[in-house]
Amino acid sequence: GRGSAPPLWLEGRWLELGMTASYWLFVDLFRDYFAFAPEEEERARGERLVAALQALVERGDLTEERLEEIGPLLGNMLSLRFGTAWDERLKNASPEQIKHQTFMAIRDLIVILARQQPVILVCEDLHWADSLSLDVISLLMETLTLAPLLLLCVYRPEREHKCWHLSSIASRKCADRYTELA
Numbered sequence: 001g002r003g004s005a006p007p008l009w010l011e012g013r014w015l016e017l018g019m020t021a022s023y024w025l026f027v028d029l030f031r032d033y034f035a036f037a038p039e040e041e042e043r044a045r046g047e048r049l050v051a052a053l054q055a056l057v058e059r060g061d062l063t064e065e066r067l068e069e070i071g072p073l074l075g076n077m078l079s080l081r082f083g084t085a086w087d088e089r090l091k092n093a094s095p096e097q098i099k100h101q102t103f104m105a106i107r108d109l110i111v112i113l114a115r116q117q118p119v120i121l122v123c124e125d126l127h128w129a130d131s132l133s134l135d136v137i138s139l140l141m142e143t144l145t146l147a148p149l150l151l152l153c154v155y156r157p158e159r160e161h162k163c164w165h166l167s168s169i170a171s172r173k174c175a176d177r178y179t180e181l182a
Contacts, residue, residue, distance in 0.1 A: 005118070008116075008119045009122065010029050010120070012121075022130055022132045023133055029121070042081040061115065107143055115147045118148035121151050127161045141170055
C-alpha cells in the first residue's frame with residue numbers, strides 16, 4: 001500500500017547569489033519533478049504539467065475544479081504557455097491575489113504528493129533565497145500535520161538574512177516537529 005512507498009526526494013536550490021527570481025526554490029524543484037528538459041519548448045513543458053496534474057485527478061487526489069485553479073498558477077510561476085484559456089486566466093487578478101493563490105497551489109500540490117508517498121523537501125542555500133520562497137516554506141510548516149512531509153532547510157547562519165527567522169517561525173508553528181542542527 002501507500003504506507004510502504006519510498007520517500008519522494010524533492011530538492012530546490014539557488015543557482016547563484018543575487019538572483020531575485022520569485023519562487024525560485026520551487027521553480028527549480030518543480031522543474032525537476034515534472035522532468036522538464038533544458039531544450040524543451042514552453043508549450044511542451046505546459047503539456048507535461050497538464051498531464052501530470054491530470055494524472056492526479058484520475059487517481060482521485062485532485063478535483064477537476066482545483067486542477068483548473070492551480071494549473072494556470074503553476075504555469076505562471078514556471079513561465080509556461082499552454083495554448084489554451086489557461087494562458088489568459090490570471091490577467092485580471094491582482095498581484096496580491098496571484099501571490100496568495102500561488103502559495104496555496106504550491107502547498108496543495110506538495111500535500112497531495114506527500115499523501116501518495118512521504119516527501120523529503122530539501123531547501124538548499126536559503127541564505128540566497130527570495131522572500132516569496134521563504135514565505136512558502138513558512139506556510140508549509142503549517143502542513144506538517146496533514147501529510148508525511150519533512151522540510152530540510154539548509155542555510156548559513158547569517159543573521160542579516162531573512163532565512164535566519166525560519167527557526168523562530170518553526171518553533172512557533174511546529175514546535176513538536178522541529179529540530180535545529182548547527
